[in-house]
Amino acid sequence: MALHLNLLHEEILEQRQRQRDPLKLGVLALISCGTLMFLYYSWSAYRTLELKSKLGAVDRAWVKLEPNVTAAQKKVAELQNIIKTTRALDDYIEGRFFWAPVLQTIARCVAPNTQLTSLDGTVLDDGKGVNVTIEGVAAGREPRAAAEDLRQMLAEQLRQNYSDVKVEFKALEDLDTTVNLGGTRVPMARYNLNVTFGPKIAAQPTSTPSARQKKRS
Amino acid sequence: MTGSKLTKDQIKKLALSVMGFIFLLYVYFTFFLAPLQRSRADTRRKIADRQSKIDTSSEDLKKAAKLEQNAKDATVRFAALRKLNPEGAPLAWFPPRMKGFFASEQIDKAVARLEGSTDLKQEELSHWTRYNWDIDLPQTDYSILGKAIADLENAEPLLCITKLSIRATPDQPQFQHAQLAAANLVEKK
Numbered sequence: 001m002a003l004h005l006n007l008l009h010e011e012i013l014e015q016r017q018r019q020r021d022p023l024k025l026g027v028l029a030l031i032s033c034g035t036l037m038f039l040y041y042s043w044s045a046y047r048t049l050e051l052k053s054k055l056g057a058v059d060r061a062w063v064k065l066e067p068n069v070t071a072a073q074k075k076v077a078e079l080q081n082i083i084k085t086t087r088a089l090d091d092y093i094e095g096r097f098f099w100a101p102v103l104q105t106i107a108r109c110v111a112p113n114t115q116l117t118s119l120d121g122t123v124l125d126d127g128k129g130v131n132v133t134i135e136g137v138a139a140g141r142e143p144r145a146a147a148e149d150l151r152q153m154l155a156e157q158l159r160q161n162y163s164d165v166k167v168e169f170k171a172l173e174d175l176d177t178t179v180n181l182g183g184t185r186v187p188m189a190r191y192n193l194n195v196t197f198g199p200k201i202a203a204q205p206t207s208t209p210s211a212r213q214k215k216r217s
Numbered sequence: 218m219t220g221s222k223l224t225k226d227q228i229k230k231l232a233l234s235v236m237g238f239i240f241l242l243y244v245y246f247t248f249f250l251a252p253l254q255r256s257r258a259d260t261r262r263k264i265a266d267r268q269s270k271i272d273t274s275s276e277d278l279k280k281a282a283k284l285e286q287n288a289k290d291a292t293v294r295f296a297a298l299r300k301l302n303p304e305g306a307p308l309a310w311f312p313p314r315m316k317g318f319f320a321s322e323q324i325d326k327a328v329a330r331l332e333g334s335t336d337l338k339q340e341e342l343s344h345w346t347r348y349n350w351d352i353d354l355p356q357t358d359y360s361i362l363g364k365a366i367a368d369l370e371n372a373e374p375l376l377c378i379t380k381l382s383i384r385a386t387p388d389q390p391q392f393q394h395a396q397l398a399a400a401n402l403v404e405k406k
Contacts, residue, residue: 021227026234033238037245044253051260058267069274072281079281079288081341086291088341089298089375092402096377100367107359121381 097123097130098200101161106134109153113146113181114138114191129164132195139179143189147172151193164198301375302403307331307348311401315352318372322365328353332398345402349379352397359383362395375402 006012018024099121110116116136123130134154138146147169155167171192178185303310312329319327332349354362362383369376380398 026231026238030234030238030241034241041245041249041253044250044257048253048257048260051257051264055260055264055267058264058271062267062271065271065274069277072274072278076277076281076284079284079292082295083288083291084341085344086295086298088339089295089345089402092342092377093374096370097379098367098370099378099381100363100370103359103363103366107363117385119381119383123377123379 101200102130102132102158105157105161106154109150109157110136111146111150111153113140114150129196129198130162133170134193134195135191136193137175137188137190139181139186139188141186143174143187144172147189147191150191154193154195158195158197162197162200164196166194166196168194170194298375299404301373302401304406307334307401307403311348311350315350318369319354319365322368323361324354324357324365326355337402342402344405346405348401348403350399350401352399354395354397356386356389356392357395358391359393362393366397373401376400 102121106116106119114136115138116134118135119132121130121132136150138144138150140146151167151169155165158165158167169191171190173190175188175190177188179188180186308331311331315329316327319325330351330353332351334346334348337343337345337347357365366378366381370378377400378397379400380396382396384394386392386394
């Protein structure tokens with residue numbers, strides 16, 4: 001076996017020590033890490049700028065759209081308000097009580113021997129009913145029966161169009177005076193009817209009430 | 218053998234390098250990367266916000282167009298109802314209007330008096346006022362009155378008769394005396 005002599009071992013050791021210098025290694029590691037971090041930072045910054053540019057584009061689109069949207073929102077609010085108000089007005093209009101059909105019904109019920117002297121009608125505050133007071137005089141052999149006929153006729157006619165109809169005598173009294181009816185003198189009675197009824201079932205405002213007139217006192 | 222051992226000076230340098238490295242990491246993450254990430258998150262949030270606004274607004278625009286189409290009837294009706302009442306104080310135009318209306322119905326004497334006015338409680342009708350009127354018809358006939366009331370109820374949808382009183386006139390048996398209490402809705406101007 002040949003003998004090898006290393007006469008440069010000191011120099012080689014020194015070189016190896018230089019190569020393994022921790023400070024040098026550390027600086028190298030630091031530079032590598034720094035480079036990596038810089039690259040990552042640059043990548044992140046690029047992505048951020050990209051996002052900012054996207055935001056700019058979205059902002060421009062929004063600025064372009066905003067006046068139209070504001071106008072549309074205003075219009076929607078205005079239209080909704082109009083719809084609500086119109087609906088409320090329609091409810092008010094539909095909820096009104098129409099007197100003409102009642103007057104027509106009363107005129108239809110009054111016979112020649114049952115004259116009305118006054119009629120007072122009131123729509124109750126809550127709109128759930130109507131109160132009518134009718135005063136008049138009835139004449140005939142049986143004046144009370146004539147008044148009762150009127151009461152029954154009113155109840156019957158009103159029930160056709162209204163709910164909860166009540167027709168009651170508040171007063172019914174014989175009078176001392178007599179009246180000439182068809183050439184015969186007959187006794188008279190004064191009546192006071194109280195009529196109450198609820199909302200109509202299907203009555204609508206009529207354009208022309210019956211031509212029949214109330215008998216004049 | 219002695220080559221792999223670190224000298225005191227080298228350990229010192231190594232420790233310093235490690236500290237420097239940690240400091241560098243701290244500075245990098247805290248002062249460079251964190252603001253960048255915050256800015257990115259903020260930008261993303263803004264984009265999402267704007268995008269949702271754009272999406273919502275597109276729906277709003279469609280909704281507005283659809284509503285405008287659907288609300289045509291209501292708009293026309295609302296305009297018609299508004300037109301029923303002229304400009305100006307109701308006291309200035311309502312009594313002459315009633316007088317003219319009843320005159321056209323063959324009831325010559327008609328006097329309308331303002332009893333008062335109230336604001337409507339309903340939110341939808343907050344821009345409308347209810348005017349209460351007392352309409353006096355001293356000389357009328359039952360059938361003529363009935364026809365006039367029917368025409369009035371048809372011609373004036375915003376008018377509602379709340380009370381009605383008809384009495385025979387003792388000295389003029391051919392006439393009746395009628396009084397109406399009516400409420401009329403008028404838009405506040």
